[in-house]
Amino acid sequence: DSGVTQTPKHLITATGQRVTLRCSPRSGDLSVYWYQQSLDQGLQFLIHYYNGEERAKGNILERFSAQQFPDLHSELNLSSLELGDSALYFCASSARTGRAEAFFGQGTRLTVV
Amino acid sequence: AQKVTQAQTEISVVEKEDVTLDCVYETRDTTYYLFWYKQPPSGELVFLIRRNSFDEQNEISGRYSWNFQKSTSSFNFTITASQVVDSAVYFCALTNGRENFGNEKLTFGTGTRLTIIP
Numbered sequence: 393d394s395g396v397t398q399t400p401k402h403l404i405t406a407t408g409q410r411v412t413l414r415c416s417p418r419s420g421d422l423s424v425y426w427y428q429q430s431l432d433q434g435l436q437f438l439i440h441y442y443n444g445e446e447r448a449k450g451n452i453l454e455r456f457s458a459q460q461f462p463d464l465h466s467e468l469n470l471s472s473l474e475l476g477d478s479a480l481y482f483c484a485s486s487a488r489t490g491r492a493e494a495f496f497g498q499g500t501r502l503t504v505v
Numbered sequence: 506a507q508k509v510t511q512a513q514t515e516i517s518v519v520e521k522e523d524v525t526l527d528c529v530y531e532t533r534d535t536t537y538y539l540f541w542y543k544q545p546p547s548g549e550l551v552f553l554i555r556r557n558s559f560d561e562q563n564e565i566s567g568r569y570s571w572n573f574q575k576s577t578s579s580f581n582f583t584i585t586a587s588q589v590v591d592s593a594v595y596f597c598a599l600t601n602g603r604e605n606f607g608n609e610k611l612t613f614g615t616g617t618r619l620t621i622i623p
Contacts, residue, residue: 425611482550493540497549501548
């Protein structure tokens with residue numbers, strides 16, 4: 393158990409809909425990262441938050457947004473969903489930025505039908 | 506730009522054989538960190554090891570060992586006396602070593618699927 397909790401584990405939704413994925417980092421970790429894993433793109437970095445502030449953006453679509461709350465949990469919002477958004481979405485947390493290893497949650501498997 | 510290459514897409518070995526997973530990286534940073542993660546069939550990503558660019562000592566942890574060579578930009582992973590439970594996808598990853606510059610993402614390789622045959 394990495395200590396990072398993601399909910400829900402599985403999500404099936406229709407095209408055009410909006411979903412919210414939730415992540416609780418390990419106790420004390422200030423950094424939260426979101427990654428997308430798909431068959432064609434592999435593991436891709438989406439966005440990084442540190443202590444409530446956005447620190448870096450990767451290949452995140454404009455339809456996607458995230459935030460980190462004062463209690464350090466984070467949410468990834470995906471809207472106007474398309475079939476191609478079906479993927480495994482991981483949240484990871486680390487104690488510091490960059491140097492520290494990131495611990496990953498079990499992921500949320502999103503299926504868009 | 507950073508890049509991680511895992512040229513071996515799939516490897517199958519018979520149980521108890523040794524197996525080495527290759528990882529080659531590219532970066533312009535002089536300070537960087539390398540990682541290996543394991544993704545078993547259950548899907549989670551499990552952290553295995555972190556190495557910084559200043560420490561080229563090889564590391565051994567039980568049946569696992571890592572060979573870091575800056576001269577060839579490689580960070581290879583060897584499993585000795587493989588077991589069926591080692592079957593998983595293994596990812597090599599890279600990040601720069603600068604803190605507080607907003608660029609701390611992990612760049613992953615495409616992974617190597619390892620199958621241990623009983």
